Structures are given as structure tokens and as C-alpha cells.
Amino acid sequence: MSEKKTKVKVNHLTKKFGDLLVLNDMSFDVEDGDLLCVVGPTGCGKTTFLNSLTKIYDITDGEILLNGEQVDPKKQNIAYIFQGDSTMPWLTVEENVRFGLDIKKIPEARKKEQVDKYLEIVGLSKYRKYYPKQLSASMLQRVSIARAFATEPELLLMDEPYGQLDIELRFKLEDELVKLWQMTGTTVLFITHNIEEAVYLGNKIMVLTNKPTTVKKTLINELPRPRDIAAPEFVKLRNEVTELIKWW
Amino acid sequence: MTNGKKLSEKSIGAVCAVVSIGAFIILWYWGTQATQLGLLIPGPFDVLKAVGTGIVGKVGRHSILAHAGYSLLRVMIGFIIGSLVGVVLGLLMGWYRIAEAIFNPLFRIIRPIPPIAWIPISIIWFGLGEDAKIFLIFLASFSNTTLNSMAGARSVDPEIVNAARMLGASERKIFTTIVLPASVPNIFAGLQVAISSSWATVLAAEMVRSSEGLGWMIVAGMNNNDMIQILSGIVMIGVVGYILAIIMRRAEDVLCRWNKSGK
Amino acid sequence: MKQKNKMKYFCISVVSVCTVILIWFLCINVFHMKSETVFPGPVKVFNTFLDKLHTKAPDGATLQAHLWSSIKVALLGYALGALVGVPLGIAMAWNKWVDRFVRPLFDLVRPIPGLAWIPMFILLFGIGITSKALVIFLGALIACIVNSYTGIRQTKETHLWVGDVFGASDSQKLFKIAIPTALPMIFTGLRVALGTSWTALVAAELLASTKGLGYMIQQARAISRPDIIIVGMLAIGAVGAIFDALLHLVEIHVAKGMNAK
Numbered sequence: 089m090s091e092k093k094t095k096v097k098v099n100h101l102t103k104k105f106g107d108l109l110v111l112n113d114m115s116f117d118v119e120d121g122d123l124l125c126v127v128g129p130t131g132c133g134k135t136t137f138l139n140s141l142t143k144i145y146d147i148t149d150g151e152i153l154l155n156g157e158q159v160d161p162k163k164q165n166i167a168y169i170f171q172g173d174s175t176m177p178w179l180t181v182e183e184n185v186r187f188g189l190d191i192k193k194i195p196e197a198r199k200k201e202q203v204d205k206y207l208e209i210v211g212l213s214k215y216r217k218y219y220p221k222q223l224s225a226s227m228l229q230r231v232s233i234a235r236a237f238a239t240e241p242e243l244l245l246m247d248e249p250y251g252q253l254d255i256e257l258r259f260k261l262e263d264e265l266v267k268l269w270q271m272t273g274t275t276v277l278f279i280t281h282n283i284e285e286a287v288y289l290g291n292k293i294m295v296l297t298n299k300p301t302t303v304k305k306t307l308i309n310e311l312p313r314p315r316d317i318a319a320p321e322f323v324k325l326r327n328e329v330t331e332l333i334k335w336w
Numbered sequence: 337m338t339n340g341k342k343l344s345e346k347s348i349g350a351v352c353a354v355v356s357i358g359a360f361i362i363l364w365y366w367g368t369q370a371t372q373l374g375l376l377i378p379g380p381f382d383v384l385k386a387v388g389t390g391i392v393g394k395v396g397r398h399s400i401l402a403h404a405g406y407s408l409l410r411v412m413i414g415f416i417i418g419s420l421v422g423v424v425l426g427l428l429m430g431w432y433r434i435a436e437a438i439f440n441p442l443f444r445i446i447r448p449i450p451p452i453a454w455i456p457i458s459i460i461w462f463g464l465g466e467d468a469k470i471f472l473i474f475l476a477s478f479s480n481t482t483l484n485s486m487a488g489a490r491s492v493d494p495e496i497v498n499a500a501r502m503l504g505a506s507e508r509k510i511f512t513t514i515v516l517p518a519s520v521p522n523i524f525a526g527l528q529v530a531i532s533s534s535w536a537t538v539l540a541a542e543m544v545r546s547s548e549g550l551g552w553m554i555v556a557g558m559n560n561n562d563m564i565q566i567l568s569g570i571v572m573i574g575v576v577g578y579i580l581a582i583i584m585r586r587a588e589d590v591l592c593r594w595n596k597s598g599k
Numbered sequence: 600m601k602q603k604n605k606m607k608y609f610c611i612s613v614v615s616v617c618t619v620i621l622i623w624f625l626c627i628n629v630f631h632m633k634s635e636t637v638f639p640g641p642v643k644v645f646n647t648f649l650d651k652l653h654t655k656a657p658d659g660a661t662l663q664a665h666l667w668s669s670i671k672v673a674l675l676g677y678a679l680g681a682l683v684g685v686p687l688g689i690a691m692a693w694n695k696w697v698d699r700f701v702r703p704l705f706d707l708v709r710p711i712p713g714l715a716w717i718p719m720f721i722l723l724f725g726i727g728i729t730s731k732a733l734v735i736f737l738g739a740l741i742a743c744i745v746n747s748y749t750g751i752r753q754t755k756e757t758h759l760w761v762g763d764v765f766g767a768s769d770s771q772k773l774f775k776i777a778i779p780t781a782l783p784m785i786f787t788g789l790r791v792a793l794g795t796s797w798t799a800l801v802a803a804e805l806l807a808s809t810k811g812l813g814y815m816i817q818q819a820r821a822i823s824r825p826d827i828i829i830v831g832m833l834a835i836g837a838v839g840a841i842f843d844a845l846l847h848l849v850e851i852h853v854a855k856g857m858n859a860k
Contacts, residue, residue, distance in 0.1 A: 142764050162766035174757045178779045178854070190775070191765040239765065352696075353703035360704060376723055437611035442619060448843070449836035450798035452714075453813070455805060456820035457828045460637060536712030540802045543717070544817075551715075555806075558718035566719050570711060577710030 093120040095275045096141075096159075096243060100150035103133075103140050110136050112300035113150070118292075123269050123276045125290030127283060129333055133301040134279045135171070138245050141277070142168055154243060165192075167236035169246045173228045175220040175235075182207065182216035184231050188239040206234040209268065226257045233261075237268055246278045250285070262289060266313065283333070287326045288315050295332045305332055378564045386568040395553055395565060403569075404576055407538050407549040410466065411580075414473025415534045422478040422530070423523055426485025431515055436486070443482060451476040451537045455544050469541045476537040477530040484526025488519025524588045531580050539573065550576070639826040647826040648833075658818040658827075660810055666834060669800055669811040676732040677796040680739025684792070685785055687740075688747025692781075693773055705744065713738030713795065714802040721807050731803040738799040739792040746788025750781025786850040793846060797839045812838075 096118035103111035110133045118124050128134060139145040141152055143159060152159045154166070167188065175184050185207060189199045207213045210230040220228055229249055236244055250258045262285060269276055280286050286293050287309060295304045307329065311321055361380050368379035378386075390400035398406075428435040429443075451472050462468035492515050500510050542551025550573050557565030620641050626632045627640035635643055651662040660668075691698045691705075713734050720730035754777045762772045778785075804813020812831050819827035 139760075144760050144763050160766075161764050162768070164766075166764055166766075168760070168764040170757055170760070172757075174761055176758060176761075176776070176779065178782070187761070187775075188765045191762065191767045191771055245764075349699055352699035356700045356703050357707065377719075433608060434611065437608040438615045441612045441616050444840075445616075445836065447836075448840040449832050450794075450801050450839070452798055452802045452805065453816065453832050453835045456816045457825060457832065459820055460823070460825050460828070532710075532712070536714060536798075539712055540714050540805070543714070543802075544805055554715065554718045558722055561722065563719070563722055566722065570715055570719065573715050574707065574711040577712065581710055 094118070095120040095122070095155065096277075097153040097156075098141070098150070099153075101140060101147060101152060102149035103136055103145060104148045109300040111140060111147075112302045114301070114303050115150075116294065116303050116306065118275060118277065121273050121275055122292055123266075123278065123290050124292045124294055125278045125280060125286035126294045126296060127280060127286045127329060127333065128296030128301065128304075129298050130281055132296050132298050134281075134296065135247055137296070137301065138168070138247050138277070138279060142166060142245060164243075165239060165241045167239055167241035167244045169229075169232050169236050169244070169249045171247045171249065171251060173220070173225070173232075175228050175231050177220050179219075180216065181212055181218050181220070181223070181231055184220070185234045185238055188235055192239060194239075202238040202240075203234075206238045209237075210234045210264065226253050226261065229253070229261065230264075233265070233268070237272065237274070240272065241274055244274050244276045246276065248280050251280075251282075258285070263314075265289065283326055283329050284317060287311075287322060287329060288317060293329055295329060307332075376563075378567060382564055383567045383571060386564045387571055390568055390572075395568075396548065396556060398548055400550075400553070400568070400572055403548055403550050403553050404572055407542065407551065408576065410469050410541075410549070411473055411531075411534045411538050414470045414538075415477045415531060417470075418474035418477025418534075419481045419527060419530055421474075422481030422526070423485045425478075426482040426523075426526075427489045427511075427515065427519060429482070430486035430489025430519070431511060443479075447479045447483070451479070451533070452540045455541055458541075459545060464545050469538060469546070472537050472541050473534045476533040480530040480533055481523065481526040484522045484529070485519060488522030488526075489515055491522060492518045521588075521592050524584075524592060528581070528584045528588070531584055532577070535577050535580060635826075636823060637825060639829060643826050644829050644833075647824075648830045651827065651830055657822060657824065658815050660815075662815075662830070662834065665810055665812050665815045665831075666838065669804065669813065669835075670838065672728055672731045672803075672811070673735055673796050673800040675728075676735025676800070677739045677793060679732070680736045680796065681743050681789060681792060683736075684740040684743025685747045685788070688744035688785075688788070689751055689773075689778065689781070691744070692748045692751035693777060705741075709741055709745075713741070713799045717803055717806055726807040726809070730807055731800065734803050735796045735799045738795040742792035742795050743785075743788045746784050746791065747781060750784025750788070751777050753784065754780045782854050783850075786846070786854060790843060790846050790850075793842055794839065797835075797842070801835060 094117050098117070099115050101111055101114040102109075114137075126134060126137070136145065140147045141159065142161060143152075154160075154164050157164070159166070176187065179187065182203060185203050186199055189202060194202070204213070207216055210233055212227065212230055212234065215223065215227065220231070223231070232249070250261050253261065265276075265278075266289065268274075278286075278289055280289075290309050293307045293309055295307070296302070297304045307325070309325060311319075311325070315322060317323075364380050368374040368377060387400065393399065395403065425435075425439065429439055430436070454472055454475055455468075458468040458471050462471055496514055496518075497510060500514055505513075538549070539551035539554075542549035543555045546552040550569055554566045554569035554573075557563070557569060624641050627635060627638060628642065639647075648662070653661060655661055655664075658665075687701070691701055716737060717730065717734055720733050724730045724733070758776050758780065759772055762776050767775070800811070801813040804811040805817050808814040812835050816828045816831035816835075819825070819831065
């Protein structure tokens with residue numbers, strides 16, 4: 089069995105807003121192909137955390153390495169699915185999915201191939217000429233997902249993408265995500281405050297503390313897929329995570 | 337973001353403003369001193385001096401401030417009457433379909449005609465006095481506020497209205513306590529356009545036919561080949577225009593406080 | 600049901616307009632409330648309109664000639680104002696340094712209505728197309744700058760972040776995210792600028808022209824022909840409305856995404 093490569097290495101990540109210390113000396117590794125779920129108490133700076141990883145926010149101290157190099161969205165292939173809707177209202181579904189590929193100046197033929205493929209996978213081929221205004225919330229998230237996966241990113245970050253959907257849709261999209269993840273082997277960092285979702289999705293679960301945020305513990309989740317949320321091992325792991333968060 | 341960072345952004349802005357305006361004035365001054373430009377237009381300090389003497393002394397028959405006063409008075413009267421009629425009519429048109437059906441077509445024929453185009457006919461109808469000018473400003477305020485007030489009345493959330501109806505509110509009560517407040521942001525947008533349109537209109541009216549006012553002042557300057565008078569008039573026009581805009585914005589901030597989303 | 604209501608309101612509108620014309624006719628031609636040399640009735644106005652289509656008297660040109668002259672100058676000033684104003688407004692909103700240096704100067708000029716510059720331009724350039732075009736240019740410029748600026752400022756942070764994560768360059772973010780977001784407001788600016796230009800044109804022609812619709816109505820006043828004035832006013836209104844409608848059509852076509860139902 090080959091050694092799993094380290095995809096992302098974070099050393100002493102610190103982020104301050106003026107005098108307010110939000111992220112406090114966080115260090116952790118993410119292996120190639122991980123689906124790492126990050127959980128923590130509400131307001132513990134999870135979004136700040138993701139934004140710092142992608143250099144949307146400048147970090148105060150520490151370093152973030154992707155494939156051994158400084159993280160740089162312009163040179164590396166990263167994607168981010170935001171909380172809530174982030175589709176461009178002036179573009180059709182098809183044009184939205186193409187957006188990342190357009191930015192990265194992918195050749196036309198390959199662009200078309202990717203767009204068609206991922207539209208099909210998320211089940212929106214029929215809606216390719218529609219505008220975001222005409223779609224439901226879950227469909228909009230699917231557009232963002234297709235847009236992210238179409239660029240075949242090395243690292244995919246997701247900030248509570250299913251937070252505003254009802255349970256049935258949530259389950260459906262979670263399964264779709266697992267399918268996509270297994271199909272592409274992308275390394276995924278998934279933020280959620282829903283512990284059940286974290287245990288369902290992640291092969292690793294990282295628990296954060298309250299502000300000033302730091303890594304409390306990382307648990308390994310080796311439950312076989314597809315996972316059963318009612319199974320005793322699942323519940324046990326879920327309780328373990330809950331306890332970790334509650335103490336703080 | 338702490339206060340420390342915010343302050344430096346503001347001070348950078350202030351410094352750049354000073355540099356930018358300063359550079360402009362220096363360029364202007366140098367241009368009039370050192371090049372042909374001086375034959376065409378006066379330098380900045382000559383203009384400022386003229387404004388000063390105009391305030392203490394006279395331009396024509398009145399001081400600059402008095403001219404400004406005349407212009408402002410005309411604007412105020414026309415603006416208040418015009419806006420009142422415009423807001424009331426606009427709200428009615430926005431709320432009652434029948435009012436819209438009656439008045440909108442007439443409005444749509446009259447509105448595209450700029451108030452300034454009414455100047456000649458207003459002189460024939462009202463003569464050369466104040467009435468003509470106030471009529472024009474009335475027109476300018478009226479056409480701008482009606483449209484926005486109508487949009488404001490239309491923008492009311494139907495759910496709120498239905499809820500009020502279910503609770504037994506009378507139609508008049510609904511109009512005064514729901515429709516009116518909800519329309520205020522739109523009404524204010526209209527008022528801001530109306531005041532700047534009114535200011536432009538009074539100047540135009542004074543430029544065509546008047547014996548006092550800032551519009552008269554700059555046209556008189558033109559007739560006398562007096563560029564300094566024109567420019568000092570323009571400075572005054574800008575100052576007054578600026579003050580009017582600020583007043584409107586402050587009024588809006590106070591009355592529409594609830595509409596400003598916290599950022 | 601809805602169709603019936605629409606019909607009903609349409610009829611009311613038609614009746615309303617006809618009633619006004621009827622009242623106008625009655626007041627002037629039947630009750631003689633005012634002499635036709637001061638307030639002409641609808642029939643006289645209509646006849647004058649037909650007349651003016653082929654008579655050069657009394658101001659030296661036919662209605663169409665005046666119309667064409669006005670439109671030419673207005674479009675010239677407007678096009679220049681928009682071509683400079685829109686990019687400038689965008690640059691000011693996008694680039695912090697441009698904003699910091701240009702905006703204070705802009706704020707100084709902004710409260711001065713475009714037509715206040717007419718006397719100065721006449722002294723510098725004389726009566727003619729240059730002065731008129733410049734005044735119109737200024738008016739259109741200001742409206743375009745203000746609205747383009749506001750439009751770019753409305754760009755959502757989230758959308759810019761999407762671009763950032765995909766590694767977009769600054770110009771990619773400008774052209775693919777900020778400008779599309781601003782497009783509706785840019786169009787609003789273009790429409791406001793059109794109205795401002797048309798108004799500035801009339802003002803310029805009232806004061807400093809030898810042809811054009813503004814000149815026509817000013818001359819008509821001098822010789823006490825209010826019927827020509829009214830024809831001119833209606834022509835001014837009609838042209839303004841037509842141009843606005845045309846621009847609106849372009850707007851609907853271009854900004855379709857944001858307006859989709």
C-alpha cells in the first residue's frame with residue numbers, strides 16, 4: 089500500500105483582524121484524496137478559516153502549502169463552494185458552470201466536454217439555458233458544485249453548502265457529493281456545523297475550538313460506505329464528536 | 337476592522353483630495369499666468385477675489401448673496417408646491433389603478449418635454465415676472481416626484497397590505513400607515529432629482545429672462561464680456577447646488593434610517 | 600378576467616386624453632376663455648404642425664430641418680459624454696487610486712448644472728455647434744460617471760471571491776464580474792444622460808443658436824406665435840420619448856439575464 093501523499097500542509101496559521109485574534113496557531117495536514125470535515129461551535133471562525141486557506145484573506149502569520157508549494161489560486165487549481173448562492177445572475181446555468189474554465193482559459197473543446205459532463209452528473213442538463221433567477225435553492229447549489237468540479241480542482245473547499253436546504257435534499261446532495269468525490273479523487277475540505285453530516289461525509293473529522301480558534305482534535309472515520317446514520321458505530325462516533333465540541 | 341485602520345483610509349482620501357484639487361488650482365494659475373490661456377480666462381485667485389467683492393459689494397443691483405437668495409427663493413416655492421402635488425398624485429396613481437388610468441397617459445405626454453422647453457410659452461402666459469419662473473420650477477419638481485412616488489406606492493409588499501386588511505384596517509388607514517411610509521425611500525429619490533432639476537431650471541429661466549438671480553448674473557457677464565463675473569457666478573452656483581444636495585441627503589438619512597442596511 | 604380589466608383601464612385612458620383635448624377645444628374655440636394669440640386651440644396647433652412641415656417661415660427652416668439640427672448636436676454631445684463617462688466611472692469605482700484623485704475634482708464640478716456653463720462657452724467659442732456640444736457633453740458625462748460608479752460598487756464580494764479562488768486576474772474580475780454586475784446601472788446612467796443631454800440641448804438652443812427646435816420656439820415667442828411654440832414643445836417631447844424607448848429596447852436585449860422572469 090503506497091504512502092498517502094500530504095496534499096495540504098498548514099503550519100501555525102494565525103489570523104488577526106486588527107487586535108482581534110480569530111485563528112490561533114493552527115497546524116494540521118490533509119492527505120491526498122481526503123474528505124476532511126471541519127466542525128466546531130457556531131461562530132468559531134470557520135469561514136475565516138477557509139478564506140485564509142484560499143488567500144482571500146491575508147494571513148497574519150504561518151504558512152499554507154499545497155503540494156509542497158505556497159498556496160496560490162492563480163497557479164494552482166482550487167475551487168470553493170460558498171455558503172448560500174454564489175451563482176452569477178447574468179449568466180445562464182451553462183455559462184455559470186463554464187465560469188471557472190473561462191477564467192483558467194481552458195481550450196474550447198475541453199470546456200464544452202467538462203460542462204456537458206458535470207451538468208449531466210448534477211442532473212441539470214435540461215436547465216442549461218435557464219437563469220439563476222428561475223431556479224430553486226438546491227438547484228443553485230448544484231450549479232455551484234458543477235462549476236467547482238468542472239475545473240477538476242486539486243483542492244475543493246466547501247463552506248456549509250447545504251445549510252439552507254431541507255433534510256431530504258440534504259441527504260440527496262450529500263450522496264451526490266460522495267459519488268463525485270469517489271469518482272474524481274479530489275481532496276475536499278468540508279465545513280459544517282451539522283455533526284451528523286460531518287460523520288456521514290468525512291473520512292476524517294477535524295474539531296475546532298471556540299475563538300481564538302485552534303485545532304482541538306482530528307478523528308479518523310473508517311466506517312464503510314454507504315453509511316447508516318442509525319447504526320450504533322455511527323452514533324458512537326457522532327457522540328464522540330459532540331462531546332469534543334461541548335467541552336468548549 | 338478596528339478604528340485605527342478606518343481612520344487612515346479617511347486621511348489618505350483627504351490628502352489625495354487636497355493634492356488633486358491643489359494641483360488643479362496650481363495648473364489653472366500657472367496656465368493663466370504663463371500661457372495664452374490668460375487671455376481667455378481669469379486665474380483662480382482673480383475669481384475668488386471677485387466672489388469676495390461680490391459678497392460685500394454689488395453685481396448689478398445686488399450682492400452675490402442676494403442674487404443667490406433670489407434664485408433659491410424661486411426654487412423653494414416652486415419645489416415645495418411641485419413636490420407636494422407630485423407626491424400626492426404619484427401615490428394616488430401608484431395605489432389606485434383608476435387614478436393611473438386617468439392621469440398616466442396625460443403625464444406621459446407632458447413629461448418628456450423638459451421644463452426648460454416651457455420657458456417661451458410661460459413667458460407668453462405669465463409674462464416676464466416671478467410667476468413664470470415659479471411655474472417652471474413647479475413643472476420640474478412635479479414631473480420628477482410623480483414618477484418616483486408612483487413607483488414607491490407600487491413597491492409596497494402586498495402581503496403586509498393583506499395582513500392589515502384581514503385585521504380590519506380601513507383603506508384610508510392602510511394608505512396612510514403602510515403605503516405612505518413604505519414609499520418614502522422612493523419619494524426621496526425623486527425629491528433629490530427634483531431639487532437638482534429645479535436648480536438647473538431656475539438658472540435657465542433666469543438666463544433667458546430676468547433682472548436678478550445667479551442665472552442673470554452669468555448671462556450678464558456674457559453680455560459684458562466679463563469672464564470673471566461668469567466664473568464667480570459659477571462658483572456660487574456650485575456652492576449653492578452642493579448645499580442643496582447635502583441638505584437633501586441629510587434629510588433622507590434621518591427619515592429613511594430604517595432602510596439603510598447595516599454593513 | 601385580467602384581460603377585461605386591462606381593456607377597461609385602457610378605455611379610461613383613451614377617454615381621459617380625449618376629454619382633455621375636448622376641454623382644451625371648448626375653452627379656447629367655444630368659450631373663448633383666452634385669445635388664440637395667447638393660447639391656441641388644438642385645431643390651430645394641428646394646422647400649424649402640418650404647415651411647418653413644408654414652410655420655412657417665420658424662422659428660416661422647416662420643422663424637420665430644425666429637428667435634424669437638434670438631433671445631430673444632441674447625439675454628438677451625448678455619444679462623447681457616454682464614451683468618456685462610462686469608462687471613467689468604471690475606472691473610478693474599480694481602482695482606488697483613480698478614485699482618490701479624480702473624485703474630489705468630480706465632486707466640485709458635479710453640483711453645477713450643465714447649462715450654467717453656456718455663457719462661458721459662448722464667450723470662449725461663440726455661438727455654434729462647439730458650445731452646444733460641450734454643454735451636452737458635460738451633462739451626459741456626469742450622469743454616466745455617477746451611475747457607472749454606483750453600478751460597479753454594487754458588485755457582490757462573494758462573486759469577486761469566486762473569481763479569486765479560480766485565480767482570476769484583476770482585469771478578468773473587472774470584465775467578467777464587476778462590469779456585468781454594473782450593466783443595469785450603466786444603462787440607467789445612459790438613459791438619464793439622454794434626458795440630461797436633450798434638456799441641455801434645448802437650453803443651449805434657447806440661448807445660443809440659429810437653428811434647432813429650441814431656437815424655433817424662442818423665435819416663435821419673439822413674434823408671438825404660441826402655436827409654433829406648442830408644436831415645437833410637442834416635437835421636443837416626442838423625440839425625447841422615442842430615443843428613451845429605443846434605449847430601453849437595447850437595454851432589455853443586453854441585460855437579459857438580470858431581467859429574466
